Amino acid sequence: MTSDPTKAPFGSVFGENLPISYYDGESWSDPVVVPIDSVTFGPATHALHYSSECFEGLKGHRQPDGTVKMFRPQKNITRLRNSTERLFLPKPPVELCESLFGLAVEHNAEVTPDPPGSLYVRPTIIGTEHNIGAAGRPSRTAAFYVITSPVGEYLPPHALRIVVETVHPRTTPQFGVVKSGANYAMALSPLLAAKRDWNADQVLFAPGGLIEETGAANFLLIDEGHVLTSALSEAFLHGVTRDSVLQVARSLGWKAEERDVSIDELREWAARPTGEMALAGTAAILGGVGELVLEGEIVTVGTGQTGPTTTMLRTMLTEIQQGLRPFTFR
């Protein structure tokens, strides 16, 4: 890796060392660390045809003592294991997850940028059976590997413009909670339409008028001393960032609500002078929303800029991740 990876587009540069374990139909092999370029899968691989794949996304942050520490990896391990259940992939034991995640960070620590950069960690499980006749059954074999990518700070260059989609869901209701590639493919059509028609950055899915999440992040309504977000359901991904922001807000004595949020409430919140909204996810932590496109009209959110409360929460979470601010998550 010669040029500065923090200047490259997010996720386009990879750590060279890839921990991997294979499932042979009965058990998982002991993890080995191999060069990322040495791994190959055939064109008939089950995952490539029948979407038997799931993944995770978390970050390792360099701490003041020089070590690299992942942020709340147990949450990603739980979510990954839940995803395998829904996809009928073999469910890896927690110890195997810990071992593969840990090896990924250990063997790529040298290329981990200093803060505000970090090591993005992408655990992946795919069905590997080489058989295009297996549409109606799970893959008998699988691979579990952890890609790493040194990344710079990921901050949206401007307050985001978000189209609110009130008819179609992001994916099927029972699959929103699964982190699988097909969900992202399904969200592409509304996302590309929002970019083309409104020059928007993302889509907020609110089927039936109730808010769920955006194409790649959870959604928060923020005000002075107050965070509001939709209550967890099977229909959307249970984000680690969402949970972390709620816990930080509660520790400050703020009101942190998880309940149904309607389009009407969204409109009312946007009209408040101190009303803020943000996308919450691992990549950007919090991305401020400046405008909504609601029922064909552009609605300014608060001042139209990323708000001070959003910025404060983002700074606090960043400091916790980088080991600069002590915090114990539940």
Ligand SMILES: Cc1ncc(COP(=O)(O)O)c(C=O)c1O
């Ligand atoms: C669809 C979707 N929702 C929510 C999130 C936020 O999850 P997390 O905070 O764990 O990154 C993500 C990913 O980052 C996502 O892809």
